[in-house]
Amino acid sequence: MSKGRVFIISGPSGSGKDTLLKILFERYPNMKFSISSTTRPMREGEVEGEKYNFISKESFLSMLANDELLEHNEFVGNFYGTPKKPVMDAVSSGEDIIIEVDVNGAAQIREKMPEVISIFIMPPSLEVLKARLSKRGTETKALVEKRLCAALDEIRRAEEYNYIIVNDALDEAIEDITTVINSEKFRLDRQQYLINQILDKA
Amino acid sequence: MSKGRVFIISGPSGSGKDTLLKILFERYPNMKFSISSTTRPMREGEVEGEKYNFISKESFLSMLANDELLEHNEFVGNFYGTPKKPVMDAVSSGEDIIIEVDVNGAAQIREKMPEVISIFIMPPSLEVLKARLSKRGTETKALVEKRLCAALDEIRRAEEYNYIIVNDALDEAIEDITTVINSEKFRLDRQQYLINQILDKA
Numbered sequence: 001m002s003k004g005r006v007f008i009i010s011g012p013s014g015s016g017k018d019t020l021l022k023i024l025f026e027r028y029p030n031m032k033f034s035i036s037s038t039t040r041p042m043r044e045g046e047v048e049g050e051k052y053n054f055i056s057k058e059s060f061l062s063m064l065a066n067d068e069l070l071e072h073n074e075f076v077g078n079f080y081g082t083p084k085k086p087v088m089d090a091v092s093s094g095e096d097i098i099i100e101v102d103v104n105g106a107a108q109i110r111e112k113m114p115e116v117i118s119i120f121i122m123p124p125s126l127e128v129l130k131a132r133l134s135k136r137g138t139e140t141k142a143l144v145e146k147r148l149c150a151a152l153d154e155i156r157r158a159e160e161y162n163y164i165i166v167n168d169a170l171d172e173a174i175e176d177i178t179t180v181i182n183s184e185k186f187r188l189d190r191q192q193y194l195i196n197q198i199l200d201k202a
Numbered sequence: 203m204s205k206g207r208v209f210i211i212s213g214p215s216g217s218g219k220d221t222l223l224k225i226l227f228e229r230y231p232n233m234k235f236s237i238s239s240t241t242r243p244m245r246e247g248e249v250e251g252e253k254y255n256f257i258s259k260e261s262f263l264s265m266l267a268n269d270e271l272l273e274h275n276e277f278v279g280n281f282y283g284t285p286k287k288p289v290m291d292a293v294s295s296g297e298d299i300i301i302e303v304d305v306n307g308a309a310q311i312r313e314k315m316p317e318v319i320s321i322f323i324m325p326p327s328l329e330v331l332k333a334r335l336s337k338r339g340t341e342t343k344a345l346v347e348k349r350l351c352a353a354l355d356e357i358r359r360a361e362e363y364n365y366i367i368v369n370d371a372l373d374e375a376i377e378d379i380t381t382v383i384n385s386e387k388f389r390l391d392r393q394q395y396l397i398n399q400i401l402d403k404a
Contacts, residue, residue: 119388122393122396123400125399125400126400126403126404129400148404152400152401152404155397155400155401156401159390159394162390163388163389163393164388164393164394164397165388166393166396176388179381179384179385182381183381183382183385183386184385186321186365186366186378186381186382187365188360188361188364188365191365191366192366194366195366197328198327198328198354198357199354199358201328202328202354
C-alpha cells in the first residue's frame with residue numbers, strides 16, 4: 001500500500017481560498033482535512049472540531065514543547081497550530097490529507113516534511129484582488145490598503161509552492177485543484193510498488 | 203506566454219501504449235505528436251509523415267552529424283530518430299508536444315532536455331503482460347519468451363520516469379494520462395508569469 005499524501009493549500013485573503021476549500025470538502029467527503037488547534041475563543045457559529053480545536057494556552061504550549069505541532073504561529077495574542085499526529089496517522093494509513101495554512105506555516109511544514117505537495121491559490125489579477133478585498137463595502141480605505149499589502153506579501157512567496165492555481169471562475173479552479181491532486185497519485189514514488197510487483201514475480 | 207511542454211511516453215510491448223496514443227491523438231487534435239525519422243522502408247498501409255518520415259540513410263546520417271536529432275537508435279540495420287526542430291518549434295510557440303520513444307531514447311532526450319515530463323505506461327500485472335504478448339496466438343513459445351524479456355527490461359527502467367500509469371482499463375488510462383498532462387500546466391515554472399503580472403503592477 002502506498003502512503004497517504006499531504007497537500008498544503010495556501011492563498012491570500014482575496015484569493016477565494018476559503019470558498020474553494022469549503023466546496024472541496026463537500027464534494028470529496030473522503031478527503032481528510034487537517035484541523036488546527038487554537039487558543040483563541042470560539043466565535044458564534046463555530047463548532048468545536050470542525051475547522052478548529054479550541055484548546056487552552058497550557059495545552060497548546062505543552063504540544064509545542066513536546067514537538068506535537070507541524071507548524072505554529074501567534075496572531076494578536078492567540079496561538080494557532082497544526083497538530084502532527086492526525087497528519088502522520090493519515091499518511092501511514094494511506095489517506096490523503098489537506099492542510100490549509102499561510103505561507104509561514106507552509107514553510108515550517110515543508111522543513112519537517114519536504115515531500116508535501118503545496119498549492120498556492122492566486123487571484124486572477126491585481127484589479128480583481130483589490131475589488132475582492134474592498135467588496136464588503138464597509139471598510140475604510142486604510143483597512144483595504146492594509147489587506148492588500150498582506151495579500152501581496154503572501155503572493156511574493158507563491159514561488160515556494162509546487163503548483164499555482166488561479167481562482168477566477170470557481171468551478172474551474174475546483175477542477176484544477178482536483179486535477180493536481182489526482183495527478184500526484186501517478187508520480188513514480190507512489191507507483192514504485194507496481195514496478196516491484198511485476199519484477200518480483202518475473 | 204508560457205513555453206510549450208515536452209511529454210515523453212514510453213511503455214513496453216504489451217502495455218497497450220500504441221492504442222492509448224492513437225486514442226489520445228484522436229481526442230486531442232490540438233496536441234502535437236513528434237514524428238520520427240527512419241531509414242526503414244515504408245510498409246503497406248503506412249503514410250509518409252503520419253507516424254514516420256521515411257528518409258534515406260544519407261539524410262539520417264547528415265541530421266545526426268549536424269546535431270539535429272534529440273535521440274536516435276539502430277534496430278536490425280535501420281535507423282530511427284526524433285528530429286529536434288519540430289520539438290523546439292512547438293516549445294517556443296507555446297505548444298505541448300508528445301514524443302513516443304523507448305527507454306533508451308527517453309534517456310537520451312532527458313540528457314538534452316532535463317525539463318521533459320516523462321510517463322511510463324505499465325501493464326497491470328505480469329499475468330496480463332504475458333497474456334497480451336501471446337495474444338496473437340500464432341507465435342512460438344520462444345518468441346513470446348523473447349518479447350517478455352524485452353518488456354521486463356523496459357519495466358526495469360520505469361524508475362527513470364516522472365509518472366507511472368497502469369493501463370488496465372483503456373478509458374481509465376486515457377483519463378489518467380490527460381490528468382497528468384493537464385496538471386503539469388499548474389506547476390510553478392509555468393505559472394511564474396502570473397505572479398510577476400500581479401507583483402509588477404502593485
